[in-house]
Amino acid sequence: MTQLHKQIIILVACFALLLWLSQKISLPFNTERTERVPFNKLVELIEEEKIKTIELRGDNTLFAGLTDGSNIESRAIGNDSIITTLKNYDVPVEIIKQIAIDVKRENGFISFIAILIPTLFPILLIVGFFYLLYKQAQGFSSKTFSFGQSAGKQVNYEGTEGRSGAVKTKFKDVAGVKEAKEELMEVIDFLKNPKKFTDLGARIPRGVLLIGPPGCGKTLLAKAVAGEADVPFFHISGSEFMELFVGVGASRVRGLFQKAKRNAPCIIFIDELDSIGRKRGAGFGGAHDERDQTLNQILVEMDGFDTDTNVIVMAATNRPDVLDSALLRPGRFDRRITIDLPDIASREEMLKVHAKGKPLTDSVNLRRVAERTPGFSGADLAYLMNEAAILTARNNKTQITMEELLPSIEKVMLGPERRSRVITDQEKKITAFHEAGHAIVAHTLPEADPVHKVSVIARGQAGGYTLKIPEKDRYLHTRAEFMADLSVSMGGLAAEKIKFNEMTTGASGDLRYATQLARKLVTRYGMSDKIGPVSFELEDTNGFSQFPWEELKSVYSDTTLENIDTEVRRFLEEAYNNARKIIELHLEKLELVAEKLLEQETIEKEEFDELMQTA
Ligand code: ADP
Ligand code: ZN
Secondary structure: OHHHHHHHHHHHHHHHHHHHHHHHHOHHHHOOOOEEOOHHHHHHHHHOOOEEEEEEEHHHEEEEEEOOOOEEEEEOOOOOOHHHHHHHOOOOHHHHHHOEEEEEHHHHHHHHHHHHHHHHHHHHHHHHHHHHHHHHHHHHHHHHHHHHHOOOOOOEEEOOOOOOOOOOOOHHHOOOOHHHHHHHHHHHHHHHOHHHHHOOOOOOOOEEEEEOOOOOOHHHHHHHHHHHHOOOEEEEEHHHHOOOOOOHHHHHHHHHHHHHHHOOOEEEEEEOHHHOOEOOOOOOOHHHHHHHHHHHHHHHHHHOOOOOOOEEEEEEEOOHHHEOHHHHOOOOOOEEEEOOOOOHHHHHHHHHHHHOOOOEOOOOOHHHHHHOOOOOOHHHHHHHHHHHHHHHHHOOOOOEOHHHHHHHHHHHHHOOEOOOOOOOHHHHHHHHHHHHHHHHHHHHOOOOOOEEEEEOOOEOOEOOEEEEOOOOOOOOOOHHHHHHHHHHHHHHHHHHHHHHOOOOHHHHHHHHHHHHHHHHHHHOOOOOOOOOOOOOOEEOOOOOEEOOHHHHHHHOOHHHHHHHHHHHHHHHHHHHHHHHHHHHHOHHHHHHHHHHHHHHOEEEHHHHHHHHHHO
16 A cells, blocks of 8 residues: 555656646746737837847747847737738838747647646546556556466475476485375375376375474475475465455465466475465455465365376475365375474484584584484474574684584573573572572472573573473373473472562463463373363364364363363462472572572583582
8 A cells, every 4th residue: 555655646746746847837928027018019129120039939929039138028910920910010121030030839839738737637636546546456466467477476486497406405305204204205206207106097196284383394395305306396375375365365376276287297385274274264354255265276276187287285284173174185185294393313313414514523412412402393403503503603613512502402492591681689589599499399309300401591581491301202291290390380489489478470481381281181181180081172073183162161061161170270289389398398409509590690400410419
């Protein structure tokens, strides 16, 4: 809209300028700076030889220049030429010959325009306005239309001409995800050698849905499939459609598929499929209409593939549960590949991939880095390696050592340190005791993850932090571990209460985390004795489980929901009391750790363990 506003302003300015110009040009006619005389007076002056020049201008004005340099104006009379008229007045021919007589008809035209423009101005303005609107509308549709022809921003298209080296990403650039790679080998095989499959009457996979958390390499994997099969790769993101006007998304999809078919064999990759592929009719309003139309178009295009069309649609999502079930029907995204967060071996592999081109010292042990990074995605690990390289450069070193790698882990986990945040001494003291509380509970409970670092330096959202890292990847968690985790979360709050007999807002993050965890224990893992081994998760039509509190209300009785609520509370209270008890038992350690924190702001694992032993 701002674009339109700008154009209107320019238009108005242009007209204003024209108007002003026309007034300037017609100045001699309109203003009376020159004296106006009757024609016979002019004839008199001519006879006295006082006139040097005469200009006949439009609307029959005679503009005469006198010998003394002044000007006068008069009107020509009759239809004869000026010379004939003067002759008729008996002016001697010799005198007439001395006068430079000029005819300036074009001035007449300008003056005509000058009269016309002010009259036409409003009309022109209106016409111009509508023209702009029309242009604007055309601009939109032509943009949409051109999508089919040109790659544009929306499609990140790698290599039409010259198949070789089109997409550079290969499977070797994707670490881990072994199962996914195996599944995708078939797709590559098909793209390379479709005849092998069609001769056997095999139905070709159309759509492959990659499911997994953000940053776990879905895009990378899709690209690598294109790279391995040596085919073009068309990339489009679902969220881009949400900015568009109704109808544009659908035609964009049409354009994309047309282009893909022309370039077959190839891969279309739709990122963030869930932002277009949500269950249809879920709401009202433009955005939903647009989404529905875009989604329908995708379905139409996928159904419209001939059996021998060599186009494979890959899509990525981390919310398969919200997808419209039509998308998952046979012939559409019927292959689903789940990609999980990497395990320790995969993490080490990923670190190696991203260490390429970065000089490491021999003492660097990537296994140790992998050990300390459970829960990291591929993207996190890439970020980690990059951070380490930057830190190395900042330290004026030429090779990356563990000294850069380990702090980079924390940076990725917690965000950059915010040393500049100004806190009062009292705030710092409260933070120190809060973090000491977490650390002591974590240290005391054998089921809790060991403390790696305690700090009162603000980081990301947190005022301070206690870094706990599990000793190894775990896929099963026991009830005791969960209880320990809950107690550790409550440790900060408990310490504040014990030391200052006061609670602060600093614990809100801990409480949020603990409450969510407790809710899972009760409703998902069946770990509540009172409620028993029941899962309250509901399964949707796609077979994905989800947890809609709204729907729960319609399925379960009020008593059941009340019981859940009570149990969640009981878990939290138990954890809080547990934390209090532990801290009260170790009050002198709490003081010790908090004092050390106030003194040096951070305590590393070794130092912390030592402190806990001495006290
Ligand atoms: P997603 O599409 O799942 O959100 P991406 O494929 O965009 O994730 O991954 C983002 C980045 O993370 C990649 O560019 C790559 O640098 C890194 N990465 C993710 N997974 C892997 C992996 N398996 N191997 C190597 N690098 C990876
Ligand atoms: Zn806390």
